[in-house]
Amino acid sequence: MTRPRILIVGGGFAGIACARRLERVLAPGEAELALVTPLSYELYPPLLPQVAAGVLTPQSVAVSLRRSLHRTRIIPGAALGVDPEAKVCVVRLITDQEVHERYDLIVLASGSVTRSFDIPGVPEHAHGMKTLAEAVAMRDHVISQLDLADASEDPREREARLRFVVVGGGYAGTETAAYLQRLTLATARRYPRLHPQMIEWHLVDIAPRLMPELGDYLGDKALELLRRRGMNVALGVSVASAGPDSVVLTDGRRMSTHTLLWTAGVAASPLISSMEAQTVRGRLAVTPDLTVPGLDGVFALGDAAAVPDLATGGDAICPPTAQHALRQGRTAGTNVAARVRGQRPHSYRHRDLGLVVDLGGFGSVSRPLGIPLSGFPAQVVARGYHLLALPTFVARARVATNWALHAVAGDDFVRTGFLARQPATIREMEHTGGYLTPDEVRAVTTPTQHNQQAPDLSVHAPES
Structure with missing residues (x-):
C-alpha cells in the first residue's frame, strides 16, 4: 500500500x-x-x-x-x-x-x-502590518514622509506629512505605533527644518479600553505611558472613511494625513x-x-x-x-x-501562559502567569519570551545581536527603496483575490x- x-x-x-x-x-x-x-x-x-x-x-x-x-x-x-x-x-x-x-x-x-469592515477607502489607502514586506514598506513610507516634509515649502503639506494615524488598539497596533513614534522622534533631530514637536501620532480604536486582554491595571499603565510620550489616543472612535491625503473619524473629525496604518482586526x-x-x-x-x-x-x-x-x-x-x-x-x-x-x-x-507587550525602551507591560509587570521587569520578560519562542538558535542569536547593536549604535534612518513608486496598501500587499x-x-x-x-x-x- x-x-x-x-x-x-x-x-x-x-x-x-x-x-x-x-x-x-x-x-x-x-x-x-x-x-x-x-x-x-x-x-x-x-x-x-x-x-x-x-x-x-x-x-x-x-x-x-x-x-x-x-x-x-x-x-x-x-x-x-x-x-x-x-x-x-x-x-x-x-x-x-x-x-x-x-x-x-x-x-x-x-x-x-x-x-477592513467595508469602510470606504481603507483597502485602497491604508497600510497593513501582517507581513514582512508590509513592515519593511511601512518603515520606508514613514521615513519618506519625514524626507518630504523637510523638503516641502508648503506648511499645510508639511503638517499632513508629519501626522500619522494608527487604527487598532490591540497588541499589533499599539506596539507598532509606539515603536514608530520613537523612530520618528529620533529621526526628526537629524533634519534641519523639522522638530520632534511637529510630529503627531494618533492611535484610535473603537473599543473603550486599550488592549483589554491585559486587564484594567496594565491597560491603563500602557495608556498612561503612550500619552506621556505624546501619543494622541482616542478610544471609542474608528475611521468612517479614508482618502489619499485625509482620514475622517466616526466622531466627525477630519485629519489631513498621508499615513493610515490599519491593524483593527483580522x-x-x-x-x-x-x-x-x-x-x-x-x-x-x-x-x-x-x-x-x-x-x-x-x-x-x-x-x-x-x-x-x-x-x-x-x-x-x-x-x-x-x-x-x-x-x-x-x-x-x-x-x-x-x-x-x-x-x-x-x-x-x-x-494562556500570559501576555507581553513591548512598547520600546523600558516601556513594556507583561502578565506572565497572571502576574502584572511594567517597566524594566516587564521588558526583560517580554524579550525573554520572544527569544524562547523563536524556533531556531540562529534566529535567537540574530535577534539578540540586533537588540544589542541597536542599543549601542542606534539607527541610521535609511530607506531601502524596495517598493519605491509602488503602492504598499492593504489591497496591493494582501493577495486576497x-x-x-x-x-x-x-x-x-x-x-x-x-x-x-x-x-x-x-x-x-x-x-x-
Whole structure:
C-alpha cells in the first residue's frame, strides 16, 4: 500500500508547528509530507513592529524553512480551494501556474487576512502590518514622509506629512505605533527644518479600553505611558472613511494625513469559503481534536478555525493568537499521526501562559502567569519570551545581536527603496483575490478524482 499523503496548507505558526511535529513522530516510510506556502520562511509576526522601526533586520524574524523542515516537500504557492470529496487542493504556484495536489489527510492552517469592515477607502489607502514586506514598506513610507516634509515649502503639506494615524488598539497596533513614534522622534533631530514637536501620532480604536486582554491595571499603565510620550489616543472612535491625503473619524473629525496604518482586526482566510462547511464567526467549526465535522480527513486550526477553548469550559473559542496557533499546530501534528496509525486523537487544551507587550525602551507591560509587570521587569520578560519562542538558535542569536547593536549604535534612518513608486496598501500587499467557490473547485477537481486513486486509509480508522 502506498504511503498516505498529508498536505499542510499555510506556513504560519500553526502549519509549521504541525509539520515539525509530524516529522518528529512519523517515520519516513509512514507518510508523505507536503506544505503549501508562498514563502520560503516562517515569519515571527510579534516582532514586526521592531522591523518597521529598524530595531531588527528583516532576516532576523524570517526563519528559513530549509533549516527546520527536512522531510517535508515545500510547494511554493497559495491554496485557492479545497475539494474534500475528491481530496484535492487547488494551488496557485508563485509562477501563477495552477496545480492540483492530491491528499489523504489535509491540515488547514491558512491563517487570516486584514479585516477592513467595508469602510470606504481603507483597502485602497491604508497600510497593513501582517507581513514582512508590509513592515519593511511601512518603515520606508514613514521615513519618506519625514524626507518630504523637510523638503516641502508648503506648511499645510508639511503638517499632513508629519501626522500619522494608527487604527487598532490591540497588541499589533499599539506596539507598532509606539515603536514608530520613537523612530520618528529620533529621526526628526537629524533634519534641519523639522522638530520632534511637529510630529503627531494618533492611535484610535473603537473599543473603550486599550488592549483589554491585559486587564484594567496594565491597560491603563500602557495608556498612561503612550500619552506621556505624546501619543494622541482616542478610544471609542474608528475611521468612517479614508482618502489619499485625509482620514475622517466616526466622531466627525477630519485629519489631513498621508499615513493610515490599519491593524483593527483580522478575518479568516477566504480559502475556507471554498468548502461547504459550518463556520463560527467566519472561522471553520472544529471539534476539540481539531477535525472538521462531516469532512473526512480534514483538520483545521489557527486563525482559520473556531477551536473550542476547553480551558474555559468549551463554550468560548480560542482567540487567534500566536500562542494558541503554535500549540494547536503541535496537537494537530499528534492527531494526524494518530489517524495514520489508528490511534486515539487528543483534545486541544491550553491555558494562556500570559501576555507581553513591548512598547520600546523600558516601556513594556507583561502578565506572565497572571502576574502584572511594567517597566524594566516587564521588558526583560517580554524579550525573554520572544527569544524562547523563536524556533531556531540562529534566529535567537540574530535577534539578540540586533537588540544589542541597536542599543549601542542606534539607527541610521535609511530607506531601502524596495517598493519605491509602488503602492504598499492593504489591497496591493494582501493577495486576497482568486479564491474559488465550492462549485468552481468541483469543476476543476472532478477530472482529477477520476484519474487518480487515493490510498485506502480505512484500515487506519481510529479505535472505537
